[in-house]
Amino acid sequence: MVLQYAILGILNYAPLTGYNLKTLVDKSLNHFWKASLSQIYRELSVLERNGYVVSDILPQEDRPDKKVYTITVAGKKAFREWLGDFPETLSAPRRDEFLVRIFFGSQLGDAELKKQLGRYIEERRSIQKKIDEIRNHKHLSRLVEQNNKNNQKITIDFEKETRYWRFTINRAQIINDAYIRWAEECIEELEDRNKTNSP
Amino acid sequence: MVLQYAILGILNYAPLTGYNLKTLVDKSLNHFWKASLSQIYRELSVLERNGYVVSDILPQEDRPDKKVYTITVAGKKAFREWLGDFPETLSAPRRDEFLVRIFFGSQLGDAELKKQLGRYIEERRSIQKKIDEIRNHKHLSRLVEQNNKNNQKITIDFEKETRYWRFTINRAQIINDAYIRWAEECIEELEDRNKTNSP
DNA sequence: AGGGCCATGTAACCTGTTACATGATTGA
DNA sequence: TCAATCATGTAACAGGTTACATGGCCCT
Numbered sequence: 001m002v003l004q005y006a007i008l009g010i011l012n013y014a015p016l017t018g019y020n021l022k023t024l025v026d027k028s029l030n031h032f033w034k035a036s037l038s039q040i041y042r043e044l045s046v047l048e049r050n051g052y053v054v055s056d057i058l059p060q061e062d063r064p065d066k067k068v069y070t071i072t073v074a075g076k077k078a079f080r081e082w083l084g085d086f087p088e089t090l091s092a093p094r095r096d097e098f099l100v101r102i103f104f105g106s107q108l109g110d111a112e113l114k115k116q117l118g119r120y121i122e123e124r125r126s127i128q129k130k131i132d133e134i135r136n137h138k139h140l141s142r143l144v145e146q147n148n149k150n151n152q153k154i155t156i157d158f159e160k161e162t163r164y165w166r167f168t169i170n171r172a173q174i175i176n177d178a179y180i181r182w183a184e185e186c187i188e189e190l191e192d193r194n195k196t197n198s199p
Numbered sequence: 200m201v202l203q204y205a206i207l208g209i210l211n212y213a214p215l216t217g218y219n220l221k222t223l224v225d226k227s228l229n230h231f232w233k234a235s236l237s238q239i240y241r242e243l244s245v246l247e248r249n250g251y252v253v254s255d256i257l258p259q260e261d262r263p264d265k266k267v268y269t270i271t272v273a274g275k276k277a278f279r280e281w282l283g284d285f286p287e288t289l290s291a292p293r294r295d296e297f298l299v300r301i302f303f304g305s306q307l308g309d310a311e312l313k314k315q316l317g318r319y320i321e322e323r324r325s326i327q328k329k330i331d332e333i334r335n336h337k338h339l340s341r342l343v344e345q346n347n348k349n350n351q352k353i354t355i356d357f358e359k360e361t362r363y364w365r366f367t368i369n370r371a372q373i374i375n376d377a378y379i380r381w382a383e384e385c386i387e388e389l390e391d392r393n394k395t396n397s398p
Numbered sequence: 399a400g401g402g403c404c405a406t407g408t409a410a411c412c413t414g415t416t417a418c419a420t421g422a423t424t425g426a
Numbered sequence: 427t428c429a430a431t432c433a434t435g436t437a438a439c440a441g442g443t444t445a446c447a448t449g450g451c452c453c454t
Contacts, residue, residue: 105363
């Protein structure tokens with residue numbers, strides 16, 4: 001469901017192909033929603049069956065023809081309704097395998113645990129870089145502008161949008177920082193114990 | 200997969216019923232892994248088919264008989280192998296519908312957004328209370344001890360365990376705080392704009 | 399020479415949610 | 427009297443992942 005509405009939300013900016021959508025999802029929603037290409041294609045065909053999008057085929061040579069999806073009036077309406085209708089519970093359930101492993105950490109040995117926490121920090125630092133790349137959402141604006149040439153029906157005020165996009169990036173930033181601090185604290189506590197245990 | 204190993208990990212502490220397991224998952228793993236009862240029953244039957252657990256039936260009156268699952272040697276081995284074999288990517292993918300809605304916030308109106316962010320903060324504060332309740336993991340130790348009477352094979356050093364359990368609770372704490380701070384900052388920024396726009 | 403980008407999709411599978419079925423006991 | 431706790435499960439559905447199928451162009 002959510003992915004379908006996310007797709008509709010993006011198609012509000014410009015008509016796009018499934019492949020384009022995958023790129024945009026990776027470069028804008030990525031920190032709080034992911035989707036594989038095959039999933040996007042599947043959801044697009046559902047959306048088309050429901051009349052929320054229509055597709056035009058642009059023939060190409062040497063590659064499969066492009067299938068450009070445009071949001072319909074019904075699609076816009078459905079999106080607006082979904083957007084205004086917040087669920088009662090807002091907090092997303094979290095599932096984090098790494099934490100399951102930490103929970104059973106006593107059977108693992110502190111050296112191994114520290115090593116894995118170190119890996120975790122490394123990984124989070126590289127996610128940091130990705131967040132910085134996304135920050136200004138240039139990819140999104142650029143791709144939308146490309147696909148939006150000669151389309152008088154859709155005009156986007158990017159200044160207005162970026163305020164909200166920034167909120168989501170800020171969250172990714174804050175949470176990523178918090179993950180790193182947490183892992184560092186765990187390592188510290190494990191080291192304190194080692195010191196007191198081996199004087 | 201993860202749920203199966205989480206179940207095995209808990210059964211390492213004591214033999215338990217599906218219902219017990221549900222209670223324990225809710226009161227210990229809950230902040231980073233959830234499971235419904237029906238799912239636990241399903242996974243238990245898979246684990247039994249694979250020989251990782253065995254079940255004994257304790258007849259009861261007025262209620263369905265208890266089916267107590269005990270981890271086998273093969274189960275312990277499988278668990279230990281899984282625990283030591285960390286995946287390459289440690290960071291859990293995040294899916295957060297609320298953030299999708301924020302992303303498209305320009306179409307929502309700032310009043311509504313502030314309202315929903317307020318609701319989000321409320322919700323996070325009540326999650327705070329649940330974190331405090333779980334903190335000392337009394338539920339877990341108590342239930343395990345009850346089911347572990349007369350079982351010489353299983354002895355748990357809870358002092359040793361709680362160090363790692365605390366790591367996971369700390370993370371829930373830190374992240375919950377970060378969510379609240381983020382939402383507060385968003386509201387502030389929305390209010391700043393309103394002030395400058397209406398002098 | 400090999401990887402990444404472009405471009406479409408199908409099929410099988412795994413995991414999680416929700417609804418259904420059943421029902422006594424206990425405490426507020 | 428109503429909700430929670432105890433106690434088992436099945437069935438259908440929804441959503442996400444992975445593997446498969448196809449293949450040229452461009453850059454290093």
